Amino acid sequence: MSEPNFFIFYVRDLNTSCAFYEQIFERPVQRSSDHFAMLKFSHINFALWTAQQVDPTLNAPGGSTEMVITLTSTADVDQLYQKWTADGINITQPPTQLGFGYNFVARDPDGHFLRVMA
Numbered sequence: 055m056s057e058p059n060f061f062i063f064y065v066r067d068l069n070t071s072c073a074f075y076e077q078i079f080e081r082p083v084q085r086s087s088d089h090f091a092m093l094k095f096s097h098i099n100f101a102l103w104t105a106q107q108v109d110p111t112l113n114a115p116g117g118s119t120e121m122v123i124t125l126t127s128t129a130d131v132d133q134l135y136q137k138w139t140a141d142g143i144n145i146t147q148p149p150t151q152l153g154f155g156y157n158f159v160a161r162d163p164d165g166h167f168l169r170v171m172a
Contacts, residue, residue, distance in 0.1 A: 075077070
């Protein structure tokens with residue numbers, strides 16, 4: 055059976071987005087062109103593609119996607135929240151207990167949600 059193993063965020067400025075994701079994931083972005091870059095993880099690849107270059111033409115607004123990063127404990131969530139806050143990452147929801155878990159939400163330069171939860 056097939057499984058998802060690759061996802062893409064459409065971005066306005068590839069250089070800005072590459073720098074942002076290199077900072078939060080502490081790993082280099084692999085650029086394959088002036089309009090496309092990728093981060094490789096153990097079981098999934100995450101790509102950034104300049105929205106103006108998407109083919110077929112993109113009709114959705116940027117920033118309408120959410121990535122979830124699952125951590126082991128609420129203490130880990132709090133620790134990453136403190137780090138991202140100190141690093142100046144745009145936090146839109148502080149650590150909060152919701153029905154599906156303890157989490158906080160940050161936003162990338164294009165407005166995509168980054169939900170960190172345990």
